[in-house]
Amino acid sequence: MTIQLHKSVIKEQSNITITGSKSESNRLLLLQALYPELKINNVSNSDDSIVMQKALTSKETTLDIHHAGTAMRFLTAYFASKEGRNVALTGSSRMKERPIEILVDALHQLGAEISYTEAYGCPPIRIQGKKLTKHKVTLKANVSSQYISALLLIASRLENGLELTLEGKITSIPYINMTLDLLNQVGIQTTFENQVIKVNSKKDALKTESLTVESDWSSASYFYSIVALSPIGTEVKLTSYKEESLQGDSVLAHIYIAFGVKTVFGGDSILLKKVEDSKSNTVEFQLNNSPDIAQTIAVTCLGLGLKCHLTGLHTLKIKETDRLVALQNELQKLGATIDITEDTLTLHKTVTLNKNVAIATYNDHRMAMAFAPLALKTDVIIEDYRVVSKSYPTFWDDLKTLGFKFSK
Template identity: 70%
Template sequence: MNFTLHKSVIKKQSIIEITGSKSESNRLLLLQALFPEFQLQNVSNSDDSNLMTKALASKEQVVDIHHAGTAMRFLTAFFAVEEGREVVLTGSKRMKERPIKILVKALQELGADISYNENEGFPPIKIKGKKLTKNKVSLQANVSSQYISALLLIASKLENGLELSLKGEITSIPYIKMTLSLLEEIGVKSTFINNTITVKPNTENPKPKTLIVESDWSSASYYFSIAALSEIGTEITLSSYKKNSLQGDSVLVDIYKAFGVETVFTNNSINLKKKTQNLEPKTFNLVNAPDIAQTIAATCFGLGIACHLKGLHTLKIKETDRLVALKTEIEKLGGKVDVTNDTLYLHPSNSIKEMVTIATYHDHRMAMAFAPLALKTSIIVEDATVVSKSYPTFWNDLKSIGIKITQ
């Protein structure tokens, strides 16, 4: 279904409640399956988290996780340690094109029984769950942090724990630290020294407790973009957020300061206020927060300023090749973009075309990153319901702050 976003001026003051973080929710859902003593609150209502919940409860032999990349990686590790269980883990056409070999090889080195049903290195995979006694494995450090987190999440269930050596420069450290912090919250001991992560085996049942999921910073990014593109004095309040967040995308606070947006934390909420107009060219290294690259590129394009984004090599294996997709869609709107394997350079532009149709490539972040441009021009967003992957109420929330949307 296509939505038309008409050029709009948003309210001077708005309040939005955002659902729990998809990243935290999916980690905690897996940990809850391993340790049923825990209760969870404010779990994400995203498709990905709903699929994760359903897959963990499933007794079927074939588990289909559709487009949910996080679920594919985390469940590969989870089913590998589910003793006596045999599962075929599969997904959408695009999921069958997304590599899983690095994680499968690491699990096989720990003793897991995993084989490929179709193409070597890609889903679907057959997993026969068993007790894993080996405890040492190494990975290239610049791979998707989800491979690393998948291993860490099951590590305390391994008979001898896990010693994971990371070779080279580590990508997305905040996501690894998030996983370790959540393990610590449930009583699992770990160390992260230099490039070696050690997780102790869990020898006793944890004490029952309720864990509250912080709201999603990636979802907040679109409101930072809207604030940056809006008139000076505009305020948007978002809940529920912590100043000492585990989520890497909380760097939005510092990044959008460079766009003149001030963030104030009060009572589990953040208040975004457009204070000044800063049209200087921007350079950001997003190696620790690649998911906000699309949002930042669209913000800069909307403001007509140049930007150079670095550290983006993981974007090529997401729901789509996000670098190529950004170049294609921004150039449709009249911009000029150069991309390499891990960088994006946006040239400054003076005008934005109207009523251009933005393709979303089955990628929720493409739809949401381009939506704030409705403050500058009218656009059509193709397959707009794709946002349900991470933020099902997105379009209703945009309407509530004053953006005019028709189907």
């Protein structure tokens, strides 16, 4: 299924409400499974969070996680610590290629019983849940912060808590801090000093029994791109957001200054205002702590005719697709010259965009949403457009509210 985006001009002023953060929602859903008294408001309506909710309440012995990488990692830790529960976790063909060995090895250190049923090191996996009494584990920290968060989320229910030693450079620290902050909010004691994280076991009641999920900053990135590609004076208001956010992608408010977009915080909303055109022909960003916005930034630069150099992107190769290769393929279709390494992306200045290019999405929601703003510059086709439901089911409706013109 494709969607044809026609070259559009959006309204000068618009208001959009974005669902809760997928990252926060999935962390809190797992905590809720461990502490049923916890109530969560503004839970994400994304496919990933729906999959997470269903899996946590299911009595089935085989659970299909589809494309939901966060759910696969969090649920692996959860069921490993669920005494007496025997479950198999499987997923899409791409999920069966995504590594999970580092997390499984860490859980083995704690005494877990987990085995691979197809390719070694990747799902599907078979888990025999048991009481985990060991509490010290060492884990490589430079691959995915989700492995770390998975362990931290179950830690307070382990017999002796958890002492986690991280080896190497730590990837996506804001996501680890998000997990620790949520634990602290409900009264679970943690420390993070140097390369060691400790989480205390918690047997008593939670300090806070109700939490509200902030709206998703990753989803906000597409509106930053839209405003950046629009005329000076364009404004889009987004709710509900906090100036002191737990989400690493909130760095958007700083990054998009380079593209002439000002962020005004007010109450529980942010107002994105295009105040000037970009003053530089080249931009450089280190995205080790916020790799999920790399696609959006690259497409913004393409639309503005800017050169960009993005670094800290090594985790993109194990996402829903190899996002670096996918970006290279699709940007080249539009007429761009782009170079990639294992960790970097360099987009060279592109003067003219090819028209009516069909953008492949690779079962990756962010490919569809990152390229959609280019309709402000040229006609573009998005393949498999429904993939956005993984994180943002109402994306196309919200673009229509802004004034985008498209046909299916």
